[in-house]
Amino acid sequence: MNNIAHRLILGPIIGGLSHQSVNLWARADGEGTLHAFLGQQPDLSDAQPAGTSPLQAENGFAGVVPIRNLQPETTYYYALTLSPDLPQGERFPSFTTFPPPGEPRSFNFVFGSCFRPTTEHSGQAFRAIIRRLETDDLRFLLMIGDQIYADQWKYNGIGKVATTLEDYRAVYAHVWSNPPLRDLLSRLPAFMILDDHEVDDDWHWLDSERQWADIPILDKFIRWIEGRPPQERQLPPQRVRYALQAYWEHQGMHAPPMLHPPRLNRGGLYTLETKDTGSLAYTFTFGAAAFFVMDTRTMRVRGRGAQTMLGEEQWAALEEWLLNVKDTYPIKFLVTSSALLFTMFVDVARDRWSGYPRERDRLLHFLAANGIEGVYLLAGDLHSAHAVSAELYGPNQKAIPLWEFCASPFEQNPNWLSRFTYIPILSGAVHHQRKHFCVSAINYGLVRVDFSEPHAPRVRFEIHYLDERKGEWKMRAVG
Numbered sequence: 409m410n411n412i413a414h415r416l417i418l419g420p421i422i423g424g425l426s427h428q429s430v431n432l433w434a435r436a437d438g439e440g441t442l443h444a445f446l447g448q449q450p451d452l453s454d455a456q457p458a459g460t461s462p463l464q465a466e467n468g469f470a471g472v473v474p475i476r477n478l479q480p481e482t483t484y485y486y487a488l489t490l491s492p493d494l495p496q497g498e499r500f501p502s503f504t505t506f507p508p509p510g511e512p513r514s515f516n517f518v519f520g521s522c523f524r525p526t527t528e529h530s531g532q533a534f535r536a537i538i539r540r541l542e543t544d545d546l547r548f549l550l551m552i553g554d555q556i557y558a559d560q561w562k563y564n565g566i567g568k569v570a571t572t573l574e575d576y577r578a579v580y581a582h583v584w585s586n587p588p589l590r591d592l593l594s595r596l597p598a599f600m601i602l603d604d605h606e607v608d609d610d611w612h613w614l615d616s617e618r619q620w621a622d623i624p625i626l627d628k629f630i631r632w633i634e635g636r637p638p639q640e641r642q643l644p645p646q647r648v649r650y651a652l653q654a655y656w657e658h659q660g661m662h663a664p665p666m667l668h669p670p671r672l673n674r675g676g677l678y679t680l681e682t683k684d685t686g687s688l689a690y691t692f693t694f695g696a697a698a699f700f701v702m703d704t705r706t707m708r709v710r711g712r713g714a715q716t717m718l719g720e721e722q723w724a725a726l727e728e729w730l731l732n733v734k735d736t737y738p739i740k741f742l743v744t745s746s747a748l749l750f751t752m753f754v755d756v757a758r759d760r761w762s763g764y765p766r767e768r769d770r771l772l773h774f775l776a777a778n779g780i781e782g783v784y785l786l787a788g789d790l791h792s793a794h795a796v797s798a799e800l801y802g803p804n805q806k807a808i809p810l811w812e813f814c815a816s817p818f819e820q821n822p823n824w825l826s827r828f829t830y831i832p833i834l835s836g837a838v839h840h841q842r843k844h845f846c847v848s849a850i851n852y853g854l855v856r857v858d859f860s861e862p863h864a865p866r867v868r869f870e871i872h873y874l875d876e877r878k879g880e881w882k883m884r885a886v887g
């Protein structure tokens with residue numbers, strides 16, 4: 409009977425929030441039932457049971473309670489427990505539902521990527537966000553990749569490169585137990601998408617049939633020098649399936665529904681078959697701002713005769729979405745774990761959009777040809793933050809501004825090179841590229857969307873970074 413749940417080891421997370429629904433997520437240490445309670449009083453004196461979810465071994469004892477029929481722009485207090493009894497307390501965490509789709513509302517959100525905690529003091533970026541929760545009325549957090557570093561055996565809590573499903577689950581349990589992160593996620597709604605390290609460093613498929621996956625030769629060499637066993641230097645498709653199952657359990661299960669989810673096999677794992685064109689991409693809205701969260705990783709192929717990033721089905725979904733939101737949502741955010749407008753002349757890995765110039769041009773030309781305005785790319789991955797602007801050659805000679813905001817890392821070794829090696833991208837679709845700043849330090853991004861003039865909304869990007877020498881948080885901003 410040691411499989412009975414005694415406590416929640418991760419969560420709660422407020423996932424998939426909209427104007428009328430929410431997904432409350434947690435993971436326990438064994439089998440049980442997750443109970444959600446919802447009320448509008450801080451002490452939950454008016455709370456009602458809001459639903460349950462089974463916590464089972466097949467999902468690593470992670471579960472989500474979906475709650476529907478909420479009122480828009482309304483604050484709800486909640487509790488998530490292993491017991492059917494209403495918990496007692498003075499003040500419970502809360503979330504506020506979004507405005508109805510299309511309603512212009514000013515709002516602020518934060519985003520960032522890359523979290524590799526190393527000490528018991530880790531999580532400074534999350535503590536800094538917590539201090540701003542109320543003063544800046546933050547509405548949600550976007551975590552856009554490298555929410556774990558499954559491959560970094562010195563820091564991932566398991567002392568080896570994750571190769572089994574249990575390994576990947578153990579890495580999440582270790583990294584996401586970070587107290588400031590757990591505290592923040594219980595109080596600020598979150599949207600997540602993976603980057604490479606949820607599986608392995610800079611990994612990709614070698615063939616369109618997805619029979620072979622690989623990591624860079626440098627990683628294999630380093631692991632060989634450090635005496636890592638052969639299974640940690642290879643990436644068989646079954647390991648990718650395990651990593652994506654752990655992704656589903658921790659990041660996908662509470663997200664908004666995927667546009668075209670990948671198929672599952674009888675064991676509940678993604679099949680990753682050749683003919684399966686599904687991806688982890690999804691969309692959501694906050695009032696008159698629309699978000700498309702790309703999956704730049706699971707369909708990525710780099711091998712002989714093949715070089716693709718999003719896959720045709722995701723491309724079709726993205727292009728259809730862009731045309732749908734073009735005139736109905738004045739502000740559009742394209743979430744891409746990899747940077748698109750920022751290239752480095754020493755980028756040997758070619759792991760960003762610069763390594764996929766045909767697809768990068770496809771997006772830029774599509775935005776330009778269709779005159780799609782109000783587009784902001786949100787990127788991560790680089791371990792430095794930046795703001796870059798460019799102008800698209802729109803229809804009838806119209807110059808259309810395009811921005812890229814990047815925030816990375818929440819916590820990782822900062823990338824000192826990116827600042828000095830930036831070069832504008834080479835593309836016939838854009839001109840007048842400008843790097844406004846590039847910051848190499850622990851950071852998070854804060855985006856302020858101002859709809860006080862509904863016909864002329866403004867977007868301001870702030871990067872808040874830690875000056876480690878002075879122990880102070882500082883800020884750079886555009887817009």
Ligand SMILES: [Fe+2]
Nearest residue numbers: 522554789820
């Ligand atoms: Fe990273």
